[in-house]
Amino acid sequence: MSIELKLSRASRIYQPSEPLEGKIIVKSSSSISHYGVRLTVNGSVNLQIRGGSAGIIESLYGVVKPISILNKSTEVRPSGKIGSGTTEIPFSVFLRQPGKDNLERFYETFHGANISAQYLVTVDIIRGYLHKTLSATVEFIVESDKDDLLERPVSPEMVIFYITQDTQRHPLLLELKSGGFRVTGKMSTQCSLSDPITGELTVEASAVPIYSIDIHLLRVESILLGEKIVTEASLIQSTQMEMSVII
Template sequence: MTIELKLSRSNRVYCLGETVEGKIITIFASPVSYQKIIISLTGTVNLQVKGGVTGVIESLYGVVKPICIIKKSMELASSAGKLGPGRTEINFSFSLSSEKKSGYDMFYETFHGGNISIQYLISADVTRGYLHKALSATLELIVEHDKASLIQAPISPELTSFFITQDTQKHQLLPELSSGRFQVSGKIYTHCSLSEPLSGELIVEASAVPIRSIDVLLLRVESILTGERIISDTSVVQITQVADGDVCRSMTLPIYVMLPRLLVCPTVLNGPFSIEFQVSIVVSFKSELSKLYPKFDLQTPRPWLASLTLPLRVFRTT
């Protein structure tokens, strides 16, 4: 006895305002009586702070409530009946449109973060009366902005130049690095389309200490407003290695990073929460000190790391 949902699009990606079409598929060994067959869609923003924020976790669970974006249902069969044995397909379709709630008339794209998740779920329920458990199936939609609200004209690129030296670091670098010359320069686009790679370039102009690797970190900053307090959490979404080993000096190294769709969404800066992004350039040096820490976080300042973090605005274009 199985029930499943299948959509007309295999990638399950839909834009606001489009029609979602699909079918409920049931496979039974014998006829099954039902009271109703209902298809429903819910879209919610779930807010919570997981481990790592001490002193406020307990209060957050009682204060932060999910934000409803979409909530609609449709009866495919409103009166009692029977589903025959074998395979049965029941077609459905509905328009994907947002509902304006008091205080929240924003539409948000599908997103899965550490503390914030934006999810759209289709559910099919076959109710069978009081003595039988209802049969149900759930499937997630990947929802994006409607084409009318997307940026039509190309945004002027925000090309940001950067320099990394021993003077730009907040922690004490290795003595031999501080006594010699170290400089990494480059440029990177800090306005990035969600459908395009994050690009740029960098040059190691000089380094008194051999370089072990150069990495680009994509960081996500999730902030939640609870009462009069804003709780923020920064996490590493993706690490892309630009260079391995002691690279040649004065050679241009390209930066090319593809953004993971479900873990990244257009930057959100309003409402009871915000989702922002940053890009960090991290240079690791060959050092005996690093052997004392076989497992370490590139985001955490260490004496054998030099880094620079820049804000990154993510948007969507046609």
């Protein structure tokens, strides 16, 4: 006997205003009696332990309680029997009730180094005290509705930056300290996760030759502990830029 949860979308991506749809697939060599088929949708924000050296946020594991985002349960089928062979039971559950003014906030799915915002759908076929409950769980992805965005569409915000020997906190070569260097540029600080990060960079001066330029994308995770905000950054992507020399 087996039970499987299959969502209507292979990507498993849904918006809060959309129904979470799919089917429950039960395969059994004989008919079974049950006391109801129940579907539960849960969402929560948690601290997590991944092993390795403990960071600032990770050291607070056990102090910060999980935050519940969503907890909804519904009976898909009342008590009865499921026949032998393969049985498919369709379901449809709204994450956010349509037609009502809801103040509830749905955080987008996020899996960071220390923090995760996760949504799970679980089906339980309850079979009484003498039989073990049949269960299956699948994670689905929540993306914000366009109506939830502060601006539609989000206008890009360009930030101008510069890098010199005076802005660096790590030790530099003597040639750089005496001769100096200056790099200027600008980049967009607002973009969709599906769009590229755009910008430009200009090396105005350098006392030593430059052989490569790397761009590091950092993930910054923060939690509010009392009146203090604890923040930790981790590297998620490093890209080497192509260089062209103009003489």
